[in-house]
Amino acid sequence: MEDKFDTLSKFITNMTILVGRAQKESEIIADGKTLLESLVSDIRWLPHEFSCYKFKSYSQHLIYLDPNERFSIVCFVWGAGQETSVHNHTVWGLVGVIKGEELCDEFEIIDGFPIYTGRSHKMTAGQVEAVSPTIGDWHRVSNPTNDISISIRVYGANIGTIVRKQIDNNQSIEEFISGYSSERLFIF
Numbered sequence: 001m002e003d004k005f006d007t008l009s010k011f012i013t014n015m016t017i018l019v020g021r022a023q024k025e026s027e028i029i030a031d032g033k034t035l036l037e038s039l040v041s042d043i044r045w046l047p048h049e050f051s052c053y054k055f056k057s058y059s060q061h062l063i064y065l066d067p068n069e070r071f072s073i074v075c076f077v078w079g080a081g082q083e084t085s086v087h088n089h090t091v092w093g094l095v096g097v098i099k100g101e102e103l104c105d106e107f108e109i110i111d112g113f114p115i116y117t118g119r120s121h122k123m124t125a126g127q128v129e130a131v132s133p134t135i136g137d138w139h140r141v142s143n144p145t146n147d148i149s150i151s152i153r154v155y156g157a158n159i160g161t162i163v164r165k166q167i168d169n170n171q172s173i174e175e176f177i178s179g180y181s182s183e184r185l186f187i188f
Helices: 004-021 025-039
Strands: 059-065 072-078 093-099 101-110 113-124 128-131 138-142 149-155 164-167 173-176
Touching: 004 025, 004 059, 004 072, 025 093, 025 128, 025 149, 093 101, 093 113, 101 149
Parallel strands: none
Antiparallel strands: 059 072, 072 149, 093 128, 093 149, 101 113, 101 138, 164 173
């Protein structure tokens, strides 16, 4: 039987190879999606502390950061009904649901402001989607269930340190840096 840490280690190795060889973002998204689908097909590798809901809002925990910050792997844990603000990413990203569901409301920029497109879609465990400034970068994500939902995300930078934008409570665009909910980096 494969050691649970081998699953993540193989994913990290394959993502490192992919971002090192890919010539285009579209290659990273296509091949990375396949890799992430495999990772989120089984939750047993995820450390228990990253799969427990302990915060008043959704939490994001850094699992791995590429030494050159070419990509980061982050675990999002959602309580029932929790949601993000409307926000962007500025880099490519892959979102894979590993437990529960996520609802994504899609936005597009019209006259410099993110406007809801009227399109939403639900992702369930095992599904993966992509975000990027080139394919659609603004959304709002929520947990539509009455239980904990967990997703594993891979971003094309150290996402916790990137200056991004969100819509604030006054319906204005503001800059923010998300940071991480925990200081502990997953070590295997």
